[in-house]
Amino acid sequence: MDATPASHPILSCKAMTCEMDSVSGPLQILQDINFSLDTRRALGIVGESGAGKSMLIKAIMGIAPRGLRTKGRIELDGQDLSALKPKQRAKLIGRKVGIVFQNPMSSLNPFVQIGRQIEEAGCIHLGMSKAEARSRAIELLSFVGLPDPEDCYNYYPHQFSGGMKQRIMIAAALICQPDLLIADEATTALDVTVQKEVLDLLQTIQAQRQMSMILVSHNLGVVAGRTDEILVLYGGNVVEYGPTSEVFRNPRHRYTEALLSAMPAMDQPAHTRLRTIPGQPPNLANRPAGCPFAPRCPSAQAKCHEVMPAMSAGVHPSHRFACHFPLAEIAHVQ
Amino acid sequence: MSSDIALNDEIILEVRNLSVSFSRGGKEMKAVDDVSFSVAAGETLGLVGESGSGKTTIGRAILRLLPDANTKSEGAVRYKKTYLNTLSSTDMRHMRDRLQMIFQDPLSSFNPRRNVEDIVAEGLVIQGKPASERKSRVEAALSAVGFDLATVAGRKPHQFSGGQCQRIAIARSLAVEPELIVCDEPVASLDVSVQAQVINLLQDIRENRNLALIFISHDLAVVKNVSDRVAVLYMGRIVEIGTGPQIYERPAHPYTRTLLEAVPVVDATRKIEPDGKRTVMPSRNRPQGGCAFRSRCPRATQICAETVPAVTPAPRGQMVACHHPHDEPAPGMAVRTQR
Numbered sequence: 001m002d003a004t005p006a007s008h009p010i011l012s013c014k015a016m017t018c019e020m021d022s023v024s025g026p027l028q029i030l031q032d033i034n035f036s037l038d039t040r041r042a043l044g045i046v047g048e049s050g051a052g053k054s055m056l057i058k059a060i061m062g063i064a065p066r067g068l069r070t071k072g073r074i075e076l077d078g079q080d081l082s083a084l085k086p087k088q089r090a091k092l093i094g095r096k097v098g099i100v101f102q103n104p105m106s107s108l109n110p111f112v113q114i115g116r117q118i119e120e121a122g123c124i125h126l127g128m129s130k131a132e133a134r135s136r137a138i139e140l141l142s143f144v145g146l147p148d149p150e151d152c153y154n155y156y157p158h159q160f161s162g163g164m165k166q167r168i169m170i171a172a173a174l175i176c177q178p179d180l181l182i183a184d185e186a187t188t189a190l191d192v193t194v195q196k197e198v199l200d201l202l203q204t205i206q207a208q209r210q211m212s213m214i215l216v217s218h219n220l221g222v223v224a225g226r227t228d229e230i231l232v233l234y235g236g237n238v239v240e241y242g243p244t245s246e247v248f249r250n251p252r253h254r255y256t257e258a259l260l261s262a263m264p265a266m267d268q269p270a271h272t273r274l275r276t277i278p279g280q281p282p283n284l285a286n287r288p289a290g291c292p293f294a295p296r297c298p299s300a301q302a303k304c305h306e307v308m309p310a311m312s313a314g315v316h317p318s319h320r321f322a323c324h325f326p327l328a329e330i331a332h333v334q
Numbered sequence: 335m336s337s338d339i340a341l342n343d344e345i346i347l348e349v350r351n352l353s354v355s356f357s358r359g360g361k362e363m364k365a366v367d368d369v370s371f372s373v374a375a376g377e378t379l380g381l382v383g384e385s386g387s388g389k390t391t392i393g394r395a396i397l398r399l400l401p402d403a404n405t406k407s408e409g410a411v412r413y414k415k416t417y418l419n420t421l422s423s424t425d426m427r428h429m430r431d432r433l434q435m436i437f438q439d440p441l442s443s444f445n446p447r448r449n450v451e452d453i454v455a456e457g458l459v460i461q462g463k464p465a466s467e468r469k470s471r472v473e474a475a476l477s478a479v480g481f482d483l484a485t486v487a488g489r490k491p492h493q494f495s496g497g498q499c500q501r502i503a504i505a506r507s508l509a510v511e512p513e514l515i516v517c518d519e520p521v522a523s524l525d526v527s528v529q530a531q532v533i534n535l536l537q538d539i540r541e542n543r544n545l546a547l548i549f550i551s552h553d554l555a556v557v558k559n560v561s562d563r564v565a566v567l568y569m570g571r572i573v574e575i576g577t578g579p580q581i582y583e584r585p586a587h588p589y590t591r592t593l594l595e596a597v598p599v600v601d602a603t604r605k606i607e608p609d610g611k612r613t614v615m616p617s618r619n620r621p622q623g624g625c626a627f628r629s630r631c632p633r634a635t636q637i638c639a640e641t642v643p644a645v646t647p648a649p650r651g652q653m654v655a656c657h658h659p660h661d662e663p664a665p666g667m668a669v670r671t672q673r
Contacts, residue, residue, distance in 0.1 A: 048525040048527065049525055145610075145612050161615065163613070192554070192593060192597055193593060193596045194384075194613060195596065195598070196595075197611060199598075199606075199608075200609060201608070203606070203608045204610070218525065218526070219598060220600045221598030221600050222598045224598070224601060224602065225599075225601060225604045225605050226606050244602075245602045247602075248601070258527070259526055262526050262530040263600060264530075264553075264558065264559035265555060266554070266555050266558060266582070266599055268558070268559065270558060270559060270562065271537055271560070274530035274534055274559070275530060276531045276534060277527035
């Protein structure tokens with residue numbers, strides 16, 4: 001391990017806030033997001049629909065819908081993105097970040113051979129020659145596990161299954177040798193067996209290429225065991241952030257705990273009653289003053305409805321949560 | 335007792351040698367191949383499998399909801415003493431007050447311009463129930479799913495969230511007081527917290543009304559929670575069918591094991607080590623002969639390429655279609671069940 005360079009933050013967000021106008025007034029889509037991801041680490045971002053997972057990724061990547069006002073500081077490899085002009089910003093992100101989306105069919109052009117689509121970013125950002133880009137693309141196709149990569153290069157997207165298309169998207173994301181790979185619900189549409197293979201592939205690539213990775217998912221099982229840290233979003237706020245094993249072993253925020261116990265588990269007998277979370281996620285146009293989870297929280301008290309809880313640390317210093325009345329700390333056994 | 339037979343004696347639905355094939359461009363694709371099972375009153379049978387395994391087609395074939403054109407279906411579907419597959423469409427319509435279906439996407443199964451109470455009442459209108467009776471039954475059905483008729487009356491589907499729409503879809507199927515509901519991926523598009531509400535609701539209804547459910551899902555954890563018995567489908571065939579504990583604790587078919595091992599589990603202590611395995615799915619258009627799973631199977635031998643395995647009883651009581659079934663507990667399962 002001597003050869004590996006010291007790790008430093010590849011991506012960090014400080015006091016990031018996103019707002020957008022709508023017919024019912026301005027929507028507070030993300031509020032005061034703070035996190036930092038080091039090189040060679042994997043971060044999981046989880047939350048239910050409307051929590052702001054995809055908006056967070058889009059705002060970082062600079063591909064948010066027009067009209068989204070982003071405030072705060074986003075640093076990619078030490079550079080403040082908001083200080084850059086849009087073109088420079090796109091160039092930097094294109095070089096350093098690869099992204100895989102949920103639906104490969106809406107990312108791939110059905111009329112273009114997949115090999116050409118994989119090389120595209122390499123030609124633009126790294127100025128690769130045609131021959132160089134082609135050999136890189138074929139190399140990547142075999143790396144992500146496509147049989148006969150030279151033939152596949154000339155095929156069109158419809159000739160592949162969903163899992164294969166997602167592998168092609170991963171190859172395209174890797175062409176510029178990014179420092180950070182983002183998978184935004186990349187395995188949600190896949191069958192469990194294929195999902196496992198694609199997640200295994202992402203994890204293998206991350207280790208081999210010494211990249212950082214962000215796995216965005218609504219499924220807590222997808223990020224468990226595959227990430228180092230986890231960020232739990234609820235109604236546009238970070239409610240809990242810390243080492244993945246700590247958060248799952250000892251969730252401190254009541255939302256995280258409620259979410260975990262709402263999932264049917266493989267070790268429960270049949271007809272086990274699941275815990276539900278009554279109520280609705282907050283209306284982003286008219287947020288409650290205090291904790292966003294307070295109206296649905298069984299342990300909420302007057303303070304929760306009035307004051308937004310700040311992030312506080314548990315016994316494990318990097319395990320932080322925004323709750324006035326957190327769950328008790330479980331002592332470390334073993 | 336072999337496990338393709340329902341747990342208690344009061345069998346209400348029996349499917350025998352059901353095959354469905356779709357033809358397209360002169361080619362025929364067998365979506366469901368020689369499937370047999372039965373469901374007892376008040377029992378939940380889970381149907382699991384990957385996409386394209388025939389789960390939905392089975393559900394639709396039972397209720398005769400498949401398109402007539404380019405579809406060929408064989409075998410028998412018996413509901414109590416009636417053979418559904420030979421009924422006239424008028425008689426089948428009369429059967430639908432006892433057999434209902436819930437779909438994955440409730441919003442697309444509703445008419446967006448109708449009020450919620452009209453949507454829920456539609457089945458009753460078709461049955462010719464008088465308006466006075468309809469109102470009380472709609473009210474009862476809505477209250478069974480946690481809605482108050484007075485507060486939702488007059489609202490349109492788009493004014494409800496995804497989970498609420500699914501509850502309305504459940505109310506619509508309950509209004510006619512069915513004995514069996516086919517649930518086709520009813521929670522697949524819902525968030526975890528809403529999914530829990532809908533699952534609990536289905537469980538309550540099942541208990542209170544002695545309702546039989548056929549629960550189609552790709553999510554093995556959800557199926558484990560709701561099902562008494564589980565049938566695992568692969569490429570249109572049942573590869574294993576048995577009680578929940580049989581399937582989840584000692585799965586006999588290698589495919590069942592592959593599925594179970596792939597389920598993402600929330601386990602704080604486990605660090606997943608990636609393996610480089612890659613699935614090559616055999617083509618459905620060119621049947622390869624022998625066991626359909628053999629190209630993915632770690633246990634495949636010569637016989638698997640030659641003979642299609644018949645569904646036979648496994649040592650633990652479930653029925654399995656495999657030449658080399660497992661008998662040991664599923665890895666990790668023994669530890670997990672002890673906890």
